[in-house]
Amino acid sequence: MVNSNIRYNKRTSQLSKKLLFWERSQYLGTFPKSFPQSINMLYIGNNQFCDCIIPDILTMKKHQVTIIDIARALNLSKSTVSRVLTGHANVSLKTREAVLELAKKLDYQKNMLAISLISKKTNTIGIIVPEFSSSYFPQVIIAAQEVATQAGYNTVVSQSNETYETEVANTKVMLANQVDGIIVSITRETKNYDHLKIFERKGIPIVFFNRVCDEMKVPKVIVDDFEGAYNAVDYLIKNGRKRIAHLAGPVSLRISERRLDGYKSALKKNNIEIDEELIISYDLGLSKVKIYVNHLLNMENPPDAIFAVNDPTAIEAIQVIKKRGLKIPEDIAIIGFSNDYASALMAPSLTTVAQPIAEIGMTAAQLLIDQINRDVSDWKAVTKVLKTELIIREST
Amino acid sequence: MVNSNIRYNKRTSQLSKKLLFWERSQYLGTFPKSFPQSINMLYIGNNQFCDCIIPDILTMKKHQVTIIDIARALNLSKSTVSRVLTGHANVSLKTREAVLELAKKLDYQKNMLAISLISKKTNTIGIIVPEFSSSYFPQVIIAAQEVATQAGYNTVVSQSNETYETEVANTKVMLANQVDGIIVSITRETKNYDHLKIFERKGIPIVFFNRVCDEMKVPKVIVDDFEGAYNAVDYLIKNGRKRIAHLAGPVSLRISERRLDGYKSALKKNNIEIDEELIISYDLGLSKVKIYVNHLLNMENPPDAIFAVNDPTAIEAIQVIKKRGLKIPEDIAIIGFSNDYASALMAPSLTTVAQPIAEIGMTAAQLLIDQINRDVSDWKAVTKVLKTELIIREST
DNA sequence: CTGTTAGCGCGTTCAG
């Protein structure tokens, strides 16, 4: 009767038949005597010992030690073992120590899958960024992870390679894995936000940073791109530059737009006419920078400065300019954006609009964790706008 | 009778009492009529429609849509819904389409926790590295992630901040989260490997790279550190350098040891006496580089070249040397190790022993996935030794 | 202080 209920499935067949024996013995309530086992004395402190039967199967590879295994070996119920392991009160010192001792001996690790399934909480937050190639996103992630780890959250990071489809796929994975919340910076392609709105609808907190989705009312962490760009261009003008080109990002990204606005605004304020010829929007694919810079330098009336939408672009531009034998900053000045790792080290070192990168990551993580711990009805859609700082180096 | 079985727990109380209603209705087998709901017509293709009752609760925030919800709304059993969603055959076209349609409408996402709990497979691999501050580890991770993603694995990355305790904690988290395998590069402090041996014992594959654990018989991916160092120092000598200092890593790390051996070997081969004064082993804490470099430069007979154990060390050394007004490479030449991102861009650009970083990451991931798909008894402990390449730049 | 029971969401037999 009992035997006939034994489920046999493919997984079991991977291992030896011993596992089947063991499974059956769980139903029968005892260890079959024929089953290899050793009787152990467990030292549970205070000169006390405790008998315990450890079948070999428990120490075999690929066998997950569970609370049932421990309970059975000590002739207890799994509830009691669970109580000990979760630190509940109301367990006698003797059983508590025996359980802890055996758990340690067998390298017991609680199965978070099972716990998360019950608690509906994985203590995991997802982070989705467009790329890892510049130092910007990795640094933000490091900062976010620090806060998350501190608060007891694991992080799962995925990059969308600047591709909308990958971003969508990544969000699905995050959902399926039941993350408690996500931090996102969208790709340069993303125009449809349905895949992100699902999180909102399901009550899973979402926080944007850097490249945000304007139409969603959720927390965001950005920098004042307008002001940063304005200050950079204003600085160039104050230093006598008259024809300032702008290598801009794709129009689809709000940050490109704001930086462009700042650029234009600084020109206007200083009564310099905006020359659309000097503004080149591109998709951030670095390989094209060479073409654009050469184009600018070949103009009849070439620019005497370039304000680049980000540091990788500026760094690439510098390489091109150096190769043409022009002098930086004498012939042409360059300013980047973000203060990437390399910008201080290269030659000439790059003047750049620094973002408070660590602060961005930490703020985003903190906002997310706040949302997670808040009731859905109580969500706040704050937008933190952090300040940039113009760092002046050799390139201007 | 049935009612008395209803479990009430704290989780439920977070939401409105409606949820309790809904839970109860699941036991009763029908929706209570008083419960807010809407009758929907589901278009299932081919001009066909299908009735379905969608209680408001299903579209409420914080309610996970499950196959049971879908089954109930369509008056089916969850088995049938499961069959459709897992793409099994033997489901009528009509029900299949109705299920898929409703699943889409409700943004149903399968709960991987439940599936992983059953299948004992999470399709997740863990990656543990000592730090993220140089570009080396992030780049390896990117490469590893690429292979992993391709093979259908998610990755969970954690850094141990060069601290043994953190590394141990990270491994526990990985175990608890049931990763299918891990890729590890140990901290400079790690001398006890028990926390890693647990994986071996539990039958969870583990692959080392860069900083490996010699005493474990598992797959490893390393580069020929000896040869890399030898070539670098030999090159310096061939270019007339006579007093070559070595800023070495901690003796606890095998890579430091091998690079040191390569350094010594090249000197010997060229009949240059080894001067222990010129060899400084340190713990890789960059802040101390300044002290060591100044110490070297203040010597009565200062070195005319420095071979650094890694690029961050070399880059830091260059900053110190430049500040003292010495010329690189005229007064002193520098070679680093690993070809970090910044080394090509800085001034002077850094001569370095390049590691095939992407290949390391991809190989490690591939080896791990191979192990995962192999039976425990069939594990192979290959050690892949990849070649380095000396990249000559301005610093020599 | 401890055991029994139910069920988290899902896939998978087994029996119609």
Added chain:
DNA sequence: CTGAACGCGCTAACAG
């Protein structure tokens, strides 16, 4: 073609 029953590992309510 479909439904009922079972259990992955665990926690929590309830009953001693």
